[in-house]
Amino acid sequence: MSEVKSKYLVDERGYFGKFGGAYIPEMLYPNVEELRRSYLEIMGSPAFKADFDHLLKDFVGRPTPLYFAGRLSETFGANIYLKREDLCHTGAHKVNNTVGQILLAQALGKKRVIAETGAGQHGVATATVCALMGIDCIIYMGEIDMARQKPNVERMKILGAEVRPATSGSKTLKDATNEAMRHWINNPQDTHYIIGSVVGPHPYPDMVARFQSVISEEIKWQLKEKEGKENPDHVFACVGGGSNAAGAYYHYLDAEEVNLVAVEASGLGNNTGKSAATTALGREGVLHGSRTLLMQTDDGQVVEPYSISAGLDYPGIGPFHAHLFDSGRGQFVGVTDEEAMNAGVLLSRLEGIIPAVESAHAISALGKVKLKETDIVVVNLSGRGDKDLETYIKWGKY
Template sequence: MSKYNVNEKGYYGKFGGAYIPEMLYPNVEELRESYLGIIQSEEFKNEFNHLLKTYVGRPTPLYFASRLSGKYNTKIYLKREDLCHTGAHKVNNTVGQILIAKRLGKSRIIAETGAGQHGVATATVCALMGMECVVYMGEIDMARQKPNVERMKILGAEVKPATSGSKTLKDATNEAMRHWINNPTDTHYIIGSVVGPHPYPDMVARLQSVISEEMKQQLQVVEGRNTPDHVIACVGGGSNAAGAFYHFLEDESVNLIAAEAAGHGVMSGKSAATTTLGKPGVLHGSKTLLMQTDDGQVVEPYSISAGLDYPGIGPIHAHLFDAGRAEFFGITDEEAMLAGVELSKLEGIIPAIESAHAVAVFGNRQFEKDEVIVVNLSGRGDKDLETYIKWGKY
């Protein structure tokens, strides 16, 4: 029995499940009954792996960051998900989910996006497969991630603004779920993270697990062992972290480290550090840790990074935190931006601001000289250049 993976009822410990309106039940149930059979079939595996290799550009390199390692006096490897087609790990999931949607006979795709990377990855695979695509995005996120909005449109997607609430990722997710309720038979909802009702968190984690699968093979070549001492990844909803942690979950000799967005400071009132500020509750169809008021209203999150600006975390991460299996660090905007610029100047790699949160862990925690650390560099910084420019301290 797995301690850290999902159980047959869709729970990670006390988190997870499918808390959904009755009108969504047929959609979610159809997916729950079908996803494992599809993912585990030889036909799916062959098509998925072929596209990952020839279209996405996998395997992504495991790069030894010698200058960064020198600065922090330890051995730091970067898993280069920023080199995937579309610029982030998100495409691993969208390729897998569109193949599942095809096998379920769906003809339309909807998605939500925060930083725009998942929206671009969804629009990309819809273009690849000739499917109609509608992406919901918060109005504020549309303004701060304009290049990604235009990329989605060029790829043929319709981008619909979410204009309620905080006009960010949470609200885009709400709009996408409403759309799905109204179009249940021909539409598949590609959720971009390990959030939402079961089976989404498990399905997305399985599709992203290619990240840790490759890490093991690559570490064997460069280190003569297939496990690192630590894996570090940023967590908003947490799909890149779920993929990076997946094959190490049950091996407690591997320490898992998650970097959350602390915004202006964990206790500043402008933060998204869910494990510190959150309490158990239900958000977007699953029970997890989320930031909420005493009467259960969702507290608006804040982060300089649109991809981490979410008031909850995926139920798998809520369980890893609750069980003490992973260390969680709240990284401020300032720490993340400084780490992003440091990586750029030391290694010639400009990271997405999401990924910069993971790199910033080195300023918050000591590591031993001979320890092997893999940082999941989940995305590249092209989409964030305007934010770097506005911040200006480089």
């Protein structure tokens, strides 16, 4: 992790512009404060860096390839590279963060790890590193998501994790997050909470973005090798909470000539009431410890989002992305279920890569941004489609 200074990153008070902060009840303060005080020092220590780099290389399988997608390039009329996070161990970029946080939990002397998960990818990535380190692991998952993502539930169990259903509220990701926070309140001293995205109270958004920043760090030197320059014209990434996007943008934030394209899930369409496109439908608010953009009623109650992709099915976005939206640094694009599924099939046919439905949203957005033939485009292919086989089968149009 090389140090980046940018006006788009967190300030000393834990804010990205006017977003972020730590809106937490006093019961969580000591846990979060312990992390805030120690995360930079721990992450900056040579021993931590050595362990992190070693695990990313030999356990996760980094660097992931930057692959020139020839037939996709022809189709969209630009030079398109895929950053192959789908080839990470466990099938998605999520493991970059869990490897980092498990080392942090060890350094803090924690005996147990908890995490929330929606589609189950972050849960699997967390259960994986807990198994690796021999640390107890409890994963909270919405009851409805557990039914939708049964194979991932079983994967977590095989890895030795306990999967606890979140039965409150809408029984999906945001409720799993609520339950994990409650667990942390009730077990403040021996437990580390591995949040899976760039959401939550400071320092989580910054910490998770730093762990994921390896993605753009690699893109820079890989692109230099292939194209003779570090900066592409566009970087595309899907945004639920926004961790893969944060990692893909991180080293390009101050390179204003690089267009950062954030792709949100529009579900059945932004006007249907069945969408998760936060920047299109949300307003400033506070959820899960940070001030950010949030889908909510006029009365400030959080709205249940919808997307075919469980990983994008979150009513907010991280404060990192709220700031990119607010400042105009990021270009935000919405992609519907149908567009995403079509793009998933398209990528499978053109390149022999079945993407995660989340990542298929990013592919679909290639058709929504004006591209020149000479443009160099990087799409962060955040995950593979194995977990989504059932979704593809139900979709059926292939």
